[in-house]
Amino acid sequence: MSTYVYAISASSHPALPDGMGGVGDPPQPVRILKEGDLAAIVSDAPEELRPKRRDLLAHQNVLAKAGRAGCALPMRFGSVAPNDATVTDVLAERTEHYQERLRALDGKIEYNIKASHVEEAVLHRVMAQSPELRALADASRMAGGGSFDDKIRLGDMLAAAVKAQEAEDAAEVPRLLAPVTHAVSVGPASTGWLVNVSFLVDGDSAGQFLAAVERARTSLPHLELRVNGPLPPFCFVEPTGTTASAGAE
Amino acid sequence: MTVVPQQTGGGASSLYDVLELVVDRGLVIDAFVQVSLVGIEILEIDVRVAVASVDTYLRFAEACNRLDLEAGPRKSPGLPDMVGEITESGARGKSKGALSGASQTVSDAFKQARDERSGDEAEAEPRPRKPTAARRKEEQE
Structure with missing residues (x-):
């Protein structure tokens, strides 16, 4: 057996x-x-x-x-x-x-955080950051939505901006949360979420970590953050690999 | 407070979100055999492919035309309150767009693959919905 x-x-x-x-x-x-x-x-x-x-x-x-x-x-x-x-x-x-x-x-536990974009909010954000996109969107609106080609051009630019925002957010979430954790492990990036990070947290300071998550939710309102934990330390069982000390940048 | 706050929806509903940890992380020992995970590989689909499609371009363009820029961040670019307000006013709930939509597709594909392999299993929801509502409620308090 x-x-x-x-x-x-x-x-x-x-x-x-x-x-x-x-x-x-x-x-x-x-x-x-x-x-x-x-x-x-x-x-x-x-x-x-x-x-x-x-x-x-x-x-x-x-x-x-x-x-x-x-x-x-x-x-x-x-x-x-x-x-x-x-x-x-x-x-x-x-x-x-x-x-x-x-x-x-x-005494340590793992929390896994996954995030995806809230579509309307992220579009708002990328428009806020780009005068070029706003001008294009204005022109499109004045033209009653514009032609098919206009829409494709605007959509293409928006998609590129959203993608750039994804990369920014993927780095920003661990940056905001790492200081209250022992180690960070970045998981596979492209399976239904734009952020997939596990954190190794002291059981005693879990409240502190979750408070940091709430602050991140406030400062990144275009992200939907999903928290799972406490979990067994799946991502931290081996000392090497993708794990890294939180303090060492 | 002595109890570590539990953030998962509990049991089955949270399985999808931690699935890749259970099947892809954790200790592996050479002397043991690893059960084949045929059917789970489908999780590796790159959802961002979906972003670079004509459908997405059109949807983004339409969504963009609907955004109320006068009330939005144009007059005060980057004002976080404004973005926050729009998020709170329901975008979180209803705009399941490219990214989460693709996630849905992946989970559907996964569910389908699993159903084919094990027709006897009753499957639960792919993603927990409840925690989002509960979280929003907490924020209001």
Whole structure:
């Protein structure tokens, strides 16, 4: 029977989600594998594991429960080991590395922010910034909307301005929020949002972070900011890669 | 305050917004096998392609012609209050344009791909709507 792995934590974690329902139908009960100072949160892997809603949610729920009472390093969805022994072998081999990560992430949570433009508001903004666009829009309006070609020309310029504004906003959001966080991880930029950034935040200063988000909402009213969190530190489990210290520009 | 404020819509409704974190981030260990995510790759569609289309140009031009420039930032360019006011007056809710519209398309495509793979699953809304309304209410308070 292969083993589905949810997370790695310290074996001293005060409330491991032992017995909770995990992935699969019926849900496989969550078990804890301990190896020295480390523990793996696992369950039997279902025969046919697919990225279905139910299993994605089960994965997330186990991570949320594990992260509530202590630090846990979240595995990517769908991590399956051939058996329990492989899991404990990995824990034994890389004890030092995982302990370092657990120490580094102790008491910290991830917030993910996604933003998209509010169309009317962003058009207003780009017009406000460009006399050329305003002149063109005025001419178009006087001509009762203008010809097809006029509209295309105006629309083309507006689209270019909006795109430039996107790039500006993509940089501005992390700039506004980074000072109250430990680390910033910029996610894939082009999948339904113009900003997709995760922040590593001290659990104790989450209120401060959310206040900064509210200020950003006020100063960037043409953006719809969506906040998700607290999340397990998905983007910060490895020390290298896309993460960067907030202070180091 | 001892409880960390929860910002997600909770459970299923927020899944879409964090999906790429669950399936694309997190710890990966070489000794383990990673389940194939066929059907989820569709999330990688570049929505900004949609911005560079004739349809978008026309829609932007039309939207621009409807904007009330006299009341808007022309007289005082860049005045944030003015933009803010327009946003508050409902643009947030009703102008689902190129960007969020494309996001809708992506989530629809995703939903469709998933439905094809697992017809037995009841799918929830692709994106949480409620938090926006709740947020607006908070702002008024």
